[in-house]
Amino acid sequence: MCLCLGPTGSGKTLLLRKIQHINAVDETTTAVPTVGTNLFNLRRGNIQIEIRELGGIMAPIWPKYFASANRIMYVVDASNLCQISAAGVLLYTVLAHPQVKNGKVLLVLTKMDASYRQMRNEALLMLQIQRLQKEVKQEIIVIEASAITGKGRNEIMQWLFAEDTKRSILN
Template identity: 35%
Template sequence: MRAELRVGLACLTELRMSSGAGSGMCLLLGATGVGKTLLVKRLQTILPRWALSSRDGKGDLGDPPLTRPTVGTNLTDIVAQKKITIRELGGCMGPIWSSYYGNCHSLLFMVDASNPTQLSASCVQLLGLLSAEELAEASVLILFNKMYVSESDLPCYMTIEEMKSLIRLPDLIACAKQNITTVEISARKGTGLSDVLRWLQDTHRTNG
């Protein structure tokens, strides 16, 4: 854990300098193993066909690419009418996430819906994000990942309504300064990812 945090601290200055003054910055956060890296890879896959069609754009995505836990950060540019830079931060970097809040126009926060035991920790993380002054004007999209059972996805043991109730999401939304949206997705299957792209497009059309 300490070694991973040192890697994150070592690249902090460099990544701040590469934040991209002309682009909208979107932070992608969540606990380790929730599917953040796979989400970004899938968004890149469906983006070309999504941009050319009003349909879902999912199609046959093929087998999911191999991913490994992110140590440090990953920067990925996508173009949905304008350039949007998605900055994924490793879950192990939670203690220094706040170092990256500046210049953030939007926030994707991912929850592993197949792991109810992780919900409490995710709720604490989300509370910290929503209370951060630097993120007060950021639009927030909460992604409930792995919601759809298949041979590749782990089964969900709770309904989406039960999850939202457990983390008291309606109360969080009512009290938060940010505009908060939720969506159910499967990064592995591609379900719901067109909604994520549409949200990014609409959000960054008015922000940044």
């Protein structure tokens, strides 16, 4: 199970909908805040994986779900200057949690279609990723994405399916 986390309104639901069905989202699509959780099933060949989005508003109780996950996809809104540093602090509290120590971590910088977005390097600087990477054991993979254009969709799919594909070949 992969958990999808990130601050309120960072773009988790829309991105997961786009990943699930490439035609599900365009510039006219609207989203409502997730109060609770959303489950997304992805299938590639005979491999199926489950992603559970936890709404940003639920951040205080995210840790209740950590035991059920072996992977974390953390979504940050690269166009929200006010939220981005706080998103880094929140990511640190997640990665420092004992039940997340051995998980795989993907950091998604989304809304890269927005003209007022931060560029990758600036966003990573504001998130203090280099410092964070020194503090935590997990390797943080970074992918730029957009639910509107579909940017990053294939790379995210590849990351999501990589381990499960390996496992099914071994079995």
